[in-house]
Amino acid sequence: MLHIKMILVVALMANFGFAQADSTRNLAQAKAALSRRTAARNLFINTVILDVYFAPYSFIFGVALGGQSIVGGKSLNRANAVWATTSIAGMALSLLASNALTLEMREMLKGVGPEMGANDTRIYRIFSGGLSTASILDFQAESVFLGENGKPQWEAGAAEVKTTISFPAVGRRIGVSGHRWGGELETSIIAHHTNKQTVYYDATGFIRVPGLGEVPLALNDIEIPDRFLMIHSLFMGANVFVWLPKVKVEPYVGLGTGVLINSVQSQYPGPANLIQEDGSLALDATTVGFALRGLLGFRVDISDRKFVFAEFRPARYYYTYESGTRNLAENDRFTLQIFEVQMGLGFYIN
Amino acid sequence: MENLHRTISSRSGLHEAGKAAWRYARFIVGFALCICLPNIYAQEIPVTERIAAAVLDVMPQGVAAGEAALVTELLKDELLQTNIYAIVEKQQLDAVIAEQSFQHFGLTEAERAVELGKILNVNIIFIGTLGKIQNVRILAVRMVDVETGEIVKSAIERDFSARDAYLAVRRVVQKLHGFALDEASIVIQTAERSDVGRYVMLYSGWSLGSLINYDVESVFKSGPVAGEPIWSGLAAEVKAKPRFPGVGLRLGAWKKWFGGDVEISALSYSSTAQSIHYDIAGYVRLNNEWYEVFLDTLVIPDNFQQMLALGFGGNFYIHIPSKIVQPYMGIGASLLMNRVTSDSAGPANVALKLQGVPLNSTSLGGAVQFLIGIKYPLPNQRFVYVEFRPARHLFSFVSGDGFQKERDRFTLQSFQLILGYGLIFK
Structure with a gap:
């Protein structure tokens, strides 16, 4: 299966290589046919299409490869590195493909045409990285099985679980920046894991244990090891911002939201079944969630075409997934509260 | 032309350090007169010695023709005020232009000015353009020597509002x-009269504050009373003191009657040594047993809890435009990143x-605040301000360890007196 996936990626890249040659040949015709507005629109559409394909594909591929590393007995750090490398490689492939398919559009936008005025919006690309501090809030788990009262057999919750960043956030964006506002599409990845700690949780209901019957649950604590949960997320969404008065630098404030592809992995089946399965990936859930964030940052132009930026972003990522096995199967949900600082390099296309 | 340069040079010399002899003579002859008459325009020159000049209509580029026409008149008036020039009447100029216009195809503006100047028998022609680039007004005026056809001088004024046209000219x-x-005078008036003034402000201020409605409850609900927190409590007030003066940065803009800004702020408090009167009731779990508890007083040491609120928000205010002081009042809100630390796990x-x-x-x-203040404009697009700011900062976090984990909520109520310094940008 893995080999088939790799062949697919190579085949796709070869296809984009031909596309690049073809697009270069037809550059003159394309220039004549495209207006600047059309070029900008096509640039966005193509970027979105490529990101929607490559980013989730490489993310899931990376998660699978990382999981295979764990199954193969490799260290968790190595598994994380495999995931990060694959995800970033996928984003790079998306960028290469985007460059090939949008060459004529970017060439057209580079020039100063008759439609371009001083008030025109500028199109840009950003490559960014960042560090963050995060914690899991309101971890809620409930049995997938219903009791006689129609409610889950048991429910449990922990108010807070400490986490640590596993890999710096990496992302790329394409956006437009106007005189007073801006908007951008962002694709980025983050990775966090839970620390070794004692989690005190609240629980009600009962668990059916073979041989023991119904065991009631109550207030309790659980010692979880380091990387009990390994959380990886791919964010694909949009940010909008307004420019603040320029003071040497260009500050801005904004909001962002988007869809998450979340991967939660563990060597343990779930909180309710804390028996490590060495050399296996007992929990490997991939689900869809969503994210909300605020933005506060500033840009500094370093040339006519380039700028650097720094950004502070408080964010909340929402996760839901199923964990556990057999009679201990459970639905889990939690919120990852993140305070992130991102920095990056931007390139104006027009 | 030589006469022109001599006249202008002598006028300029009144203000240039290089003309020391002239200034020294002025000082000896009439020190008091010089103080009383700082404006050189007040001096008269015989009409016969003035330079004949014409002012062509200022060309509008992206601005209304009426605005350019007004600037033309302002330019003529200002040139007359110098007492250097005798300006040709508009009717005479228009008549010549109407008569000659068909002959000037293919000529540059300067060449056309020279042609007109020769016909009008003037030494100098002033030509100008008033335009806009990205909402920034630009006025460019050139002085053409009719004899040589050269542009002998030019000047540009940029980034002024329609109201400031006179000052720009x-x-x-x-x-x-x-x-x-x-x-x-121009800077101050520009700041006051501008349609929109954009600014950046830095401030700092001391404050008084306390934690009110300190609400605590266990995060656990599976105690003896199912569905309810196993214990909960409330303290009406916990005394606190600032750890350092609050600081902030505000970026914003104002119009005549109102303004708004975005603010980044930091405020830090710590609790003082005190006995807190709590109303706590419920159960605690120790050694797997439940014990009923009632607590009415909790003694905490100094700096038991330190709080830092980093705020990102905005303010909106109305103010009274005035040349002396500008009182204002408004309201603001912020998103806070709250950090709470303690040497203990929790209450x-x-x-x-x-x-x-x-x-x-x-x-x-989150935080909400009221603003009541006074801005005092300073020269060179600066200002200072004093502001009284009652505010409420909302904190909600999890503290404690073990089965004493609790969810804490309180409001940091502060009364802040701020001193700030601002710069105005166009």
Whole structure:
């Protein structure tokens, strides 16, 4: 299966290589046919299409490869590195493909045409990285099985679980920046894991244990090891911002939201079944969630075409997934509260 | 032409250090007169010695023709005020232009000016353009020597509002003749009269505050009373003191009657040594047993809890435009990144004398504030301000360790007196 996936990626890249040659040949015709507005629109559409394909594909591929590393007995750090490398490689492939398919559009936008005025919006690309501090809030788990009262057999919750960043956030964006506002599409990845700690949780209901019957649950604590949960997320969404008065630098404030592809992995089946399965990936859930964030940052132009930026972003990522096995199967949900600082390099296309 | 240069040079010399002899003579002859007459325009020159000049209509580029026509008139008036020029009447100029216009195809503006100047028998022609680039007004005026056809001087004034057209024209004329610019008055008036003033402010201020409605409850609900927190409590007030003066940065803009800004702020408090009157009731779990507890007083040491609120928000205010002071009042709100630290795990751990992991929590919060202040404009687009700011910062976080984990909520009520310094940008 893995080999088939790799062949697919190579085949796709070869296809984009031909596309690049073809697009270069037809550059003159394309220039004549495209207006600047059309070029900008096509640039966005193509970027979105490529990101929607490559980013989730490489993310899931990376998660699978990382999981295979764990199954193969490799260290968790190595598994994380495999995931990060694959995800970033996928984003790079998306960028290469985007460059090939949008060459004529970017060439057209580079020039100063008759439609371009001083008030025109500028199109840009950003490559960014960042560090963050995060914690899991309101971890809620409930049995997938219903009791006689129609409610889950048991429910449990922990108010807070400490986490640590596993890999710096990496992302790329394409956006437009106007005189007073801006908007951008962002694709980025983050990775966090839970620390070794004692989690005190609240629980009600009962668990059916073979041989023991119904065991009631109550207030309790659980010692979880380091990387009990390994959380990886791919964010694909949009940010909008307004420019603040320029003071040497260009500050801005904004909001962002988007869809998450979340991967939660563990060597343990779930909180309710804390028996490590060495050399296996007992929990490997991939689900869809969503994210909300605020933005506060500033840009500094370093040339006519380039700028650097720094950004502070408080964010909340929402996760839901199923964990556990057999009679201990459970639905889990939690919120990852993140305070992130991102920095990056931007390139104006027009 | 030589006469022109001599006249302009002598006028400019009134303000230039290089003309020391002339200034020294002025000082000896009439010190008091010089003080009383700082404006050189007040001096008269015989009409017969004035230079014949014509002012062509200022060309509008992206602005209304009426605005350009008005600037033309202002330019003529300002040139006349210099007492250097005798300006040709508009009717005479228009008649010549109407008569000659068909002959001037293919000529540059300067060449056309020279042709007109020769017909009008003037020494100097002033040509100008008033335009806009990205909402920034630009006035460019050139002085063409009719005899040689050269542009002998040019001056540009940029980034002024329609209301400041008179000042812009005045500055252009001053630049053309090397006169000292009356900068201070223009800057102040520009700041006051501008349609939109954008600014950046830095502030700092001391405050008084306390934690009110300190609401605590266990995060656990599976105690003896199912569905309810196993214990909960409320303290009406916890005394606190600022750890350092609050600081902030505000970026914003104002119009005539109102303004708004975005603010980044930091405020830090810590609790003082005190006995807190709590109303706590419920159960605690120790050694797998439940014990009913009632607590009415909790003694905490100094700096038991330290709070840092980093705010990102905005303010909106209305103000009274005035040249002396500008009083204003408004309201603001912020998103807070709250950091709460303590050497103890939390109030419940302290009450039960149980050790735990020291509190170190980062959480989201919010703040609302009222603003009442006075801005005082300073020269060179600066201002200072004093502001009284009652505010409420909302904190919500998880503290404690073990089965004493609790959810804490309180409001940091502060009364802040701020001193700030601002710069105005166009």
